[in-house]
Amino acid sequence: MIDIKGVSKSFDGQAVINHFDLTIERGEIHVLLGASGSGKTTLLRMIGGLTEPDTGEISLQGSNINLLEARERTTHMAYITQEGGLFPHLCAEDNILLPAKVRGLDKLQIQKKLSKLAMMVDLDLSFLEKFPHELSGGQRQRVSLMRGLILDPEIVLLDEPLSALDPIVRASLQRELRSIFKELDKTVVMVTHDIQEAAFLGDRITLLNEGRVVQTSSFKELYHNPLDPFVHEFLRAQIPMEISL
Amino acid sequence: MKFLISSLIIILCSSSFAQEKVVKVGSKVFTEGYILAELVSQIIEDTGEARVERKFGLGGSGIIFNALKEDEIDIYPAYTGTIREAILNDTLIVDENELRKILLKKYDMLMSSSLGFNNTYALALNEAGAKKYKIKNLSDLKEFSDLKTVFTHEFIRRGDGLKALERHYGFTFKHPTAMEHALAFEALKNGKVDLMEVYSTDAKIKRYNLFLLDDDKNFFSQYLATLLSKKNFPERFPKSWAALEEKLFGKINEKMMIELNSLVELQGYSFHQAAAVFLGKESLQNQGIPLKKILRLTGEHIKLVFVALFFSILFGVPLGILATKSRLLAQFSLIGTGLLQTIPSLALLCFLIPVFGIGTQPAYMALFLYGLLPIVRNTYTGISQIDPALDESADLMGLTKREKLRLIQLPLASVNIMAGIKTSAIINVGTATLAAFIGAGGLGSLIVTGLSLNNNSIILTGAIPAALLASFLHILFEGIDWVIIPKGINR
Numbered sequence: 001m002i003d004i005k006g007v008s009k010s011f012d013g014q015a016v017i018n019h020f021d022l023t024i025e026r027g028e029i030h031v032l033l034g035a036s037g038s039g040k041t042t043l044l045r046m047i048g049g050l051t052e053p054d055t056g057e058i059s060l061q062g063s064n065i066n067l068l069e070a071r072e073r074t075t076h077m078a079y080i081t082q083e084g085g086l087f088p089h090l091c092a093e094d095n096i097l098l099p100a101k102v103r104g105l106d107k108l109q110i111q112k113k114l115s116k117l118a119m120m121v122d123l124d125l126s127f128l129e130k131f132p133h134e135l136s137g138g139q140r141q142r143v144s145l146m147r148g149l150i151l152d153p154e155i156v157l158l159d160e161p162l163s164a165l166d167p168i169v170r171a172s173l174q175r176e177l178r179s180i181f182k183e184l185d186k187t188v189v190m191v192t193h194d195i196q197e198a199a200f201l202g203d204r205i206t207l208l209n210e211g212r213v214v215q216t217s218s219f220k221e222l223y224h225n226p227l228d229p230f231v232h233e234f235l236r237a238q239i240p241m242e243i244s245l
Numbered sequence: 246m247k248f249l250i251s252s253l254i255i256i257l258c259s260s261s262f263a264q265e266k267v268v269k270v271g272s273k274v275f276t277e278g279y280i281l282a283e284l285v286s287q288i289i290e291d292t293g294e295a296r297v298e299r300k301f302g303l304g305g306s307g308i309i310f311n312a313l314k315e316d317e318i319d320i321y322p323a324y325t326g327t328i329r330e331a332i333l334n335d336t337l338i339v340d341e342n343e344l345r346k347i348l349l350k351k352y353d354m355l356m357s358s359s360l361g362f363n364n365t366y367a368l369a370l371n372e373a374g375a376k377k378y379k380i381k382n383l384s385d386l387k388e389f390s391d392l393k394t395v396f397t398h399e400f401i402r403r404g405d406g407l408k409a410l411e412r413h414y415g416f417t418f419k420h421p422t423a424m425e426h427a428l429a430f431e432a433l434k435n436g437k438v439d440l441m442e443v444y445s446t447d448a449k450i451k452r453y454n455l456f457l458l459d460d461d462k463n464f465f466s467q468y469l470a471t472l473l474s475k476k477n478f479p480e481r482f483p484k485s486w487a488a489l490e491e492k493l494f495g496k497i498n499e500k501m502m503i504e505l506n507s508l509v510e511l512q513g514y515s516f517h518q519a520a521a522v523f524l525g526k527e528s529l530q531n532q533g534i535p536l537k538k539i540l541r542l543t544g545e546h547i548k549l550v551f552v553a554l555f556f557s558i559l560f561g562v563p564l565g566i567l568a569t570k571s572r573l574l575a576q577f578s579l580i581g582t583g584l585l586q587t588i589p590s591l592a593l594l595c596f597l598i599p600v601f602g603i604g605t606q607p608a609y610m611a612l613f614l615y616g617l618l619p620i621v622r623n624t625y626t627g628i629s630q631i632d633p634a635l636d637e638s639a640d641l642m643g644l645t646k647r648e649k650l651r652l653i654q655l656p657l658a659s660v661n662i663m664a665g666i667k668t669s670a671i672i673n674v675g676t677a678t679l680a681a682f683i684g685a686g687g688l689g690s691l692i693v694t695g696l697s698l699n700n701n702s703i704i705l706t707g708a709i710p711a712a713l714l715a716s717f718l719h720i721l722f723e724g725i726d727w728v729i730i731p732k733g734i735n736r
Contacts, residue, residue, distance in 0.1 A: 050637065074643030085638030089656045089731035098652070099642045131733035147642075 001026040001187050002047060002155070007056030009042055009211075016042045018211040020056070026154075029181055029188040031202030033195065035234070039211040040191045041159055047189060048079040048157050060155070075103070077155045078148030082163055084140045086132040086147075092139075093128040096147045103151070110150070117146045120180055138169035145177075149184070156181065158190040162197065174200055195238045207231060266295035268482060271303050271318035276516075277364065277446060277470075280505050281322035283520040285472065288492050291524075294484040306331040310473075314352060319474055319481075323356070324364060326468035341469060349476060357472040357489070361497045365468040366400070367445040367457045374439045375456035382461040387416045392439040395424040395432060400442050405466070407442075413464040445499055448507035457499075470497070492524065513538055513691065513703065539691075543710050546687035549677045550718075553609050554670050557616030561669075562662065564617070565624025566650065575625060582618040590615070590679045608677070608685035615676050616669035623665025627658025659730045667722040674715040678707065688714075 002024040009017040016039045024030045032040040045051040047058055049065050058065045065073060086095050093114070100110045118125055121142040132140055141161055148156055161177075162170045178201050181188050192198055198205050199219040206216040207230075215227045226232045268289050272282030279301055286297040300318050303309045310332050312318045328348070329338050338344050341359070348354040368383060378389060386392075400406045401423055411417050424432065429441045434453045443450060445457060472489065479486035497505075505523060508514040513535075514522070521527040564582075568575040588596070590611065597607035631654060639649045655662070681689030691707030 048641070050640070070640065071643040071645070074641060079641045081634065081638065081641075083634060085634055085641065087635060087638070087653060087657070087733075089659075089733040091733065098644075102642070102644055102648050102652070133733065 001061065002189070003057075003059045003062075004043075004047070005057050005059075007043075007046065007053040007058060009039075009046065009051065009054050016211050017046070017053070020211070020213065022206060022213060022216065024187065024189055025204075026187050027185050028203040029178070029190065029201055031198040031205045032189065032191045032208060033193070033198045033202075033205050033234075034208035035193060037210075038208040040193075040208050043208070044157055044159055044189060044191045048077060049073050050079070071103075074099070075151055076153050077157060078151070078153045079157045080141075080144050080148045080159070080161050082160045084132075084144035084161075086140055086144055088132050091129050091131050092135065092143045095132070095143060096128075096150055099147065100150050105151075113150060113152075114146070117149055120183075121145055122176060136169075137165050138173060141165065141173065145180075149180075152184075153186075155187045155189070158188065160191055160193070163192070163194070170197075177201060195235060207234060209234075266482070267298055268295045268320065268485065269298045269300050269318045271309055271312055271321035272299075272301040273303060273306070273309055273321075276448075276506055276509050277502065278322055279516045280509060280519050281360070281470065283516040284493060284523060285320060285322065285489065287517075287520050287524055287526075288488050289482070289485040292484040292488045294482055313354065313473060313475070316475070320472055320478060321474075322360075322470060323473040324468040324470055325356075325359075326365065326466045328356070328473070330466070341467070348473075353476050355474050355476045355478060357474075358494050359469040359471055360493055361470075361495045362446060362499045362502045363467055363469050364444060364446045364499075364502070365460075365465045366442055367460065367465070368440055369433070369443045369450065369455040369457050370440055371433045371436060372454045372456065373436060378439075380458060382459045383410075383414055383464070384461050386414065386458070390416050391419045393420055393422075393437070394418045394440045395422045395429045395438045396442050397429070398423050410464055414462060446502040446506060448503060448510045451503045451507045452511055470502075497523075511703065513706075539688075539706060539710060542686065542688050542690060542707070543714065545685075546674070546677055546689075546711065546714060549605070549608055549612060549680060549685060549687050550670060550673045550714075553612030553616055553673055553677075554666070556609075556613045557620055557669050558666060560613075561617045561620030561665070562624050565621045565662075566628065566654075568621065568625040569628045578621055579625065582614075582621050585614045586618045590676050594679065605680075605685045608680035608687075611680070612673050612676055616673055619665040619668040619672070620662070621665075623661040623668075624658060627661030627665075628654050630661070631657050656731050657734065660726075660734060663722065663726050663730060667719065667726075670718050670722065671715050674711055674718060678711055 004020055004022040004024075007017055007020045008015065018039075020043065032043060034040040042051060046053050047065070049068070049070070052066050060068070060073075060076065086092075087098070090098065096114060096117075097110060100113075114128075115125065118128070123139065123142045123146070127135060127139055127143075132143075135143065141164075145161070162173055165173065174197060190201060202219060204216060205219055205222055207214040207222065209230050214230050215222060217225075222231060223235060226235070268286075270282050270286045270289070272278040282299070282301055286299055289295060290297050300312070303312060303318075303321075306327050309318070309321055310323075310328075313321060325341055325344055329335060329344055333344075333347065335347075338347065341356075345356045348356050368386075370378065370380065374392075378392075380386065380389065396407055401421065407418075407421065422438070424441075429438070430449050430453060432438045433441050433455070443455065443457070449455075450457065472493075501523070505519050508519040508522060509516060518527055564578050568578045585593075593611045593614065594607060597610050601607035601610055635653065635657065636649075639653045644652065677685075677687050678689030678692050680687055681692065688707040688711045692704050692711075
């Protein structure tokens with residue numbers, strides 16, 4: 001589905017992504033895991049077309065992402081940021097419908113889609129009239145998720161979507177996200193630094209360190225067969241309880 | 246046959262001459278001169294005998310006298326004292342009739358009979374003083390030599406001034422003080438002094454309710470108002486002359502002239518209106534500046550502000566948007582519009598006169614230029630302060646640049662843009678008052694008139710509606726804000 005071949009990116013002479021190769025399969029939830037500064041967000045931004053690689057190529061079903069028209073690219077790929085990126089001057093509904101409206105999609109169908117998505121993300125319809133500042137953090141992320149899904153994209157890119165939420169909301173949203181993506185059969189690439197989130201959500205996980213792939217595998221593999229001492233170190237730093245067990 | 250042809254030619258010539266009959270009326274540069282010249286013009290126009298060309302505002306006494314001599318004008322209001330002293334320079338001429346004879350003999354000029362008033366020096370008491378001392382004539386002052394008196398420096402100094410007056414009447418004021426004329430009026434009004442010298446038809450006599458003492462021993466030279474023309478004027482314009490004789494000669498006394506001066510100087514009437522009031526063509530409005538006039542000027546003012554504001558928005562918002570596209574453009578447009586702001590309003594108006602002339606056009610241009618900076622700056626600031634994450638979010642929705650501008654950037658910047666527009670509008674209300682200096686009308690014309698007459702109440706009649714207008718605009722824009730600025734970012 002998404003092919004990343006020999007991609008490098010540096011900022012101010014500092015290599016952030018270094019000769020990176022990765023293939024993301026259709027329908028999988030792929031988690032990019034790493035500490036801050038590992039290059040995982042830069043990689044996601046390059047997949048989303050927000051940042052152009054210095055060398056190498058990222059292709060979506062065989063076509064170079066950077067050669068796609070912005071409108072087409074954003075129709076096939078939704079990108080949901082950490083803060084949600086909701087527009088403060090638009091109510092929740094207008095935020096969600098904006099991508100559909102500028103594309104002139106049929107209003108009736110969009111409205112149907114809207115209620116279906118609200119049900120799916122468990123958002124009460126009354127919240128649709130509210131402005132972002134009137135919503136809680138969890139509600140805001142549900143709204144931006146709905147906005148991401150309104151065009152029914154094949155691919156959903158998520159940049160630490162839950163990291164700003166409190167633990168209880170976060171846990172419930174994690175469960176919802178997984179079921180939604182599986183139900184809709186989306187290809188998902190998600191960036192996180194949280195191992196538990198990666199373990200829970202990810203079909204496969206790519207662990208990054210200093211702009212390189214350390215290991216790509218399921219969490220089980222990562223945990224039981226680390227290919228590099230760094231894997232062990234990274235896991236142990238975040239799950240001391242399990243290590244001590 | 247010859248006779249027939251020549252008489253035909255004469256008839257043709259005279260009839261074409263009749264069609265193009267023009268009277269050129271002149272005046273000097275002062276209120277009373279303008280009013281009298283306007284009266285003459287209207288009376289002639291009303292006869293239908295000739296078209297009137299108004300050559301008002303001619304320089305000094307010598308200039309206007311020469312203009313008549315050279316037939317550049319046909320008639321103008323002149324004072325006997327001025328002709329005698331400033332033109333003929335012969336103080337020995339004893340009376341009006343002798344003056345008339347000399348003018349006729351030497352210059353072929355006709356001096357009309359008096360219009361009915363004498364505009365000369367007079368001594369005036371305030372209302373309270375007149376009641377208290379019960380003095381009527383100058384000779385009565387003998388008994389009151391310790392009155393507090395103020396005179397202008399000129400009157401104290403000149404040969405036929407205070408000293409001559411005292412000699413003529415045989416008294417000496419104990420405490421004469423020198424004071425500037427306008428201040429002396431204030432002092433007299435407030436009872437700080439009892440007596441001052443005035444011009445006998447000054448509008449302020451009416452305003453301050455002053456009482457003029459009669460010059461019972463004929464000390465002050467006569468400055469009778471007359472009309473001066475060439476000898477043949479009555480033959481060239483018989484109907485006009487008859488009408489002037491009927492309606493003007495001997496018809497204006499001092500009190501009426503004071504009234505007319507006050508209509509123009511203190512109550513905002515035009516010369517044309519004041520003359521029309523005298524001729525009974527227009528009725529006198531209530532005291533003070535008529536509400537209709539204030540409303541008309543307010544209307545002009547609003548038009549000045551809004552037409553200019555419209556163009557400031559039309560150019561300012563796009564310029565502000567353009568400025569966000571590159572740092573160079575930003576600096577260029579912000580410095581450019583900022584520089585405009587540093588030019589003093591009056592100077593800017595002056596600079597624009599060579600290009601746009603006088604009147605409303607340069608005023609619109611100046612207000613437009615002043616209105617630009619707040620709008621450009623606020624549009625630029627509003628758009629560049631948008632959270633980059635939101636900007637990126639718009640890109641992630643696949644919005645085109647235009648859609649992004651229309652649906653995201655402008656609404657998000659609307660608080661700033663509206664604030665800029667509001668500032669522009671309110672600044673323009675103030676700046677537009679200066680536009681009156683170049684004849685653009687508006688409430689400023691009252692302020693300018695008031696300033697030149699040192700009359701606070703006229704200034705306030707212009708300034709208060711302007712202040713109210715500014716407050717009203719503030720409220721109006723609060724309302725527009727409420728409609729335009731999206732609810733989500735209202736707070």
